[in-house]
Amino acid sequence: MxxxxxxxxxxxxxxxxxxxxxxxxxxKCYLHYEKPYELLIATMLSAQCTDDRVNIVTKDLFKKYKSIEDFASADLKELEEDIHSTGFYHNKAKNIIAACRQLLTEHNGELPSDINELTALAGVGRKTANVVRTHIFHIPSxxxxxxxxxxxxxxxxxxxxxxxxxxxxxxxxxxxxxxxxxxxxxxxxxxxxxxxxxxxxxxxxxxxxxxxxxxx
Ligand code: SF4
Known part of the structure; x- marks a missing residue:
């Protein structure tokens, strides 16, 4: 360094x-979201994809899946199709479903603010965790x-x-x-x-x- x-x-x-x-x-967050978990999902979708493309996809996605429970119980193939245009859709869909199930079973359906708890969610690395910490919890990151x-x-x-x-x-x-x-x-x-x-x-x-x- x-x-x-x-x-x-x-x-x-x-x-x-x-x-x-x-x-x-x-x-300023360039990704569109209303609920905290929506930012987590939008950020997961933004890997190797532009924010503009993610915002187009999430506009319909967040109308179709209205809660963490909806994502947790989503059909993998159907979710893959829904997010197809963001790329790496198989892994992204699998991780979104798994992460939302973890939020329900391990965190009472709430996003944790702790970096270790966030990065323990499926498919969530430090970048995604830090986006959530910055914009949802206002923790310097x-x-x-x-x-x-x-x-x-x-x-x-x-x-x-x-x-x-x-x-x-x-x-x-x-x-x-x-x-x-x-x-x-x-x-x-x-x-x-x-x-x-x-x-x-x-x-x-x-x-x-x-x-x-x-x-x-
Ligand atoms: S445009 Fe980028 S590479 Fe060029 S001077 Fe500015 S910061 Fe440096």
């Missing part, structure tokens, strides 16, 4: 201040998705590919009040300027603090 050198501290301060200047400072992984590496804040390691490294160098909104802001940056295929470095307000730009 990067040592907390003066240079890294300065970079962190600059990057976080600039992100605050250009993007909203409240945690860093969600490492594809944008956070890519852009944090480009900036030189981290130097690794493993999302769990990235989460722990960022927790060490960021003040806690930035943990939740870093994800929201970096997603906005990844969609508007630092696009995966063609980052617009010439017009990027983070360029002076970006290792990837400086090294060009």
């Amino acid at each position: 990067p040592r907390l050198t003066k240079k890294i501290k300065e970079k962190v301060n600059n990057v976080l201040a600039l992100l605050d200047e250009h993007y909203p400072t409240e945690d 860093i969600v490492v998705d594809t944008h956070v992984k890519r852009i944090s590496n480009k900036l030189g804040l981290v130097n690794c590919d493993d999302p769990v390691k990235i989460e722990f490294e960022l927790m060490k160098i960021f003040p806690q009040d930035h943990w939740g909104r870093y994800n929201t802001q970096v997603i906005a940056h990844g969609r508007s300027i630092c696009k995966a295929r063609r980052p617009d470095c010439e017009n990027c307000f983070l360029a002076q603090d970006c290792d990837s730009y400086i090294k060009k």
Whole structure:
């Protein structure tokens, strides 16, 4: 992990201040949901899928399955068809049914807030658990998705590919009040300027603090 050198501290301060200047400072969730467990399911569906696609699918899905019980007793094949367009539908359907059964049998139908209890649910990794902790329980957490992984590496804040390691490294160098909104802001940056295929470095307000730009 990067040592907390003066240079890294300065970079962190600059990057976080600039992100605050250009993007909203409240945690925004791009996935649509009304009930807490719906966010869990939407996040499970978002693996290897865009938020827009998930929102299209969940619009009908949450009308058809109106409760945790409905998901827990869903027919696997039917649920697979319902979520087909999000990809990896077999595993996703299997995990959604299993996770909802666990919520009913182990948690009285309530979402737990504890990271270990969340990640003990079928198909729930730290990313999904941290989305739930951030948006449902407002517990400071860093969600490492594809944008956070890519852009944090480009900036030189981290130097690794493993999302769990990235989460722990960022927790060490960021003040806690930035943990939740870093994800929201970096997603906005990844969609508007630092696009995966063609980052617009010439017009990027983070360029002076970006290792990837400086090294060009
Ligand atoms: S300078 Fe380029 S690579 Fe670095 S954050 Fe900005 S757009 Fe991304």
